Amino acid sequence: MHYESDSIISLKGKYVYPALMDAHAHFFGLAEHLGECNLYGAKTVYEIIQRLKAFHQKNSERRWLLGRGWDQNLFDDKKFPTKEALDSVFKDIPVCLRRIDGHAIWVNSKAIEESGINKHQQVKGGEILTDDDGNYTGIFIDNATSLIEKHIPSFSTVEWIKLLMKADSICQKNQLKYIHEAGLNFWQIKLLDSLIEKGIIKTKIYAMALPEKENIDYFEKHGKIDKENFKVKAIKIYADGALGSRGALLKNKYNDHNSYGLNLINPDSLKRLLDFCYKKGIQVCTHAIGDSANKLVLQSYAQFLEKKNDRRWRIEHVQVIDSSDWWYFKEYKILPSVQPTHAVSDKNWAMARLGKKRIRWSYAYQSLWQQNRMLALGTDFPVEDVSPLKTFFAAVFRCDYDLKDTTPFYLQEKLTREQTLRGMTIDAAYAAFMEKETGSIEKGKKAEFTILDIDLMKVSKKELSTYLLKHQ
Ligand SMILES: [Zn+2]
Structure with a gap:
């Protein structure tokens, strides 16, 4: 076929893809x-303290010392760290460190003191870890994290804009x-809206609003936001926590703990929210x-949705799911939204949490793909x-991109290259009601492209690994 154009750009052999989209x-x-202080990948508490010290020196004006990314699964003993480790270095400044999954925090005594929490405080949908004598160990999980976090002063608007x-x-x-x-x-929606409107933020955003009063009131009065580059057409609900901090709610007890996880929403509130969204x-x-x-x-969902519907209600993560529940996705056109890098990041400890039987039906992306194709x-x-190519690597090869450990994690659940590319373009666009404007290179859609040096349909595991390591 021949096309005519006034201007022709030569990409000199590079590869053109539809604009890449991250669905979660x-x-x-x-x-x-x-x-905040970056704690990702730290293998010891000592290493964390060293990073905190360096960060604190550079940011000494901050009232709280904040960090994120620690993961006790990387420590030798795989145990949750304690407040004492922080107290020995940071006595006078409150310290609050988020776990890698964002579902738990590790704090020092000063942070607990500033929050004025009394002993024996209980939180629904949350847990405060204590030692044998009933003293706080410094770990707060899921809903309990807000006891501390509500006392942390927020960044100023100017600081936020710089960070965004x-x-x-x-x-x-x-x-x-x-x-x-x-x-x-709500305030985050307003700020992003104005920054995107002014062209200060270039990334286009499809946002899910948290079900807080101001957001619900906004939907009630004005409906959804549907601008060219900023849309708010969804509500995000949390049903449980995360697997790493044992907050994920399981049918049977954890393999390595005498608990089932945390239920973050009761069925009645869930129903009320679904009713609101449906209407x-x-x-x-x-x-x-x-x-x-x-x-x-x-x-x-099934109580509200018709068998054939175009509401595109989604479940985010769908990490551990009984194969006897898969049919709901197909029957009610419910969309799974998954993150392939989680399968690779979690593979070394997920077995401990779940045991052999359940792990087989976890991170089961190919089986989930089959439901709605x-x-x-x-x-x-x-x-x-952030790298979408790491998602591609994890989905297709199911192992660490640095190839230090090449044992694949349940290879039968890998996605094909085409399924993966579609998941990062047209399927992601579909999950945001945007498949008519973007997601593929077609007449009538926006001419937006992602241009890469590599051919995703052919690149070998080794080549893609080298590419990713080079472009860290
Ligand atoms: Zn998330």
């Missing part, structure tokens, strides 16, 4: 992380054009990681790296 990420979370611009440039560097932002407060035509995106949480959400793919950054 935290843009604000990334910005926030850029203003940094996050934006990281997305641009990774050639990520679109993001589904998985859960924003207003708002998409629902619910975080569900454990098999029990997934079942609860699927059953609740599509799968929206994302990263969940800053839980994982």
Whole structure:
């Protein structure tokens, strides 16, 4: 076929793809992380303390010392760290460090003191770890984290804008054009809206609003936001916590703990929210990681959805799911939204949490793809790296991209190259009702492209690994 054009650009042999989209990420979370001490990959508590000391020296004006990214699964003893380790170095400044999955915090005594928490405080949907004498160990999980976090002074608007611009440039560097932002407060929506409107933020955002009063009131009065580069058409609900901190809600007890996980929403509130969204035509995106949480959400959705519907209600993560519950996705056209890098990051400890039987049906992306013959793919950054190519690597090869450990994790659940590319483009666009404007290179759609040096349909594992290590 021949095309005519006034201007022709030669890409000199590079490869052109539809604009890449991340179907589940935290843009604000990334910005926030850029203003905190980076604790990702730290293998010892000592290493964490060293990084905190260096960060504190550079940011001594801050009232609280904040960090994110620690993971006790990387420590030798795999045990949760304690407040004493922080107290020995940071006595006078409150310290609050988020776990890599964002579902737990590790704090020092000063932070507990500033928060004025009394002993024996209980939190629904949350847990405060204590030692044998009933003293706080310094670990707060899920809903309990807010006891501390509500006392942390927020960044100023100017600081936020600077951090959001940094996050934006990281997305641009990774050639990520679109993001589904998985859960924003009202003030965050307003700030992003104005920054995108003014062209200060270039990344285009499809946002899910958190079900807080101001957001609900806004939907009630004004409906959804549907601008060219900024849309808010969904509500994000949390059904449970995360697997790493044993907050994911399981049908049977954890393999390595005498508990089932945490239920973050009761069925009645969930029903009320779903009813609101159904009537207003708002998409629902619910975080569900454990098999029990997934079942609860699927059953609740099924009470509202017709068998053939175009509401595109989603479940975010769908990490552990009983194969006997898969049929709901197909029957009610519910969309799974998954993050392939999680399978690779979690593979070394997920077995301990779940045991042999359940692990087989966890991170089961190919089986989930088969339900609707599509799968929206994302990263969940800053839980994982922003790079969409790392998602591609994890989905297709199911092993660490640095190839230090090449044992693949249940290879039968890998995605094909085409399924993966679709998951990062057209399927992600579909999951945001945007498939008519973007997601593929077709007449009538926006001429937006991601241009790469590599051919994703052919690149070998080794070549892609080398490429990723070079472009860290
Ligand atoms: Zn998330």
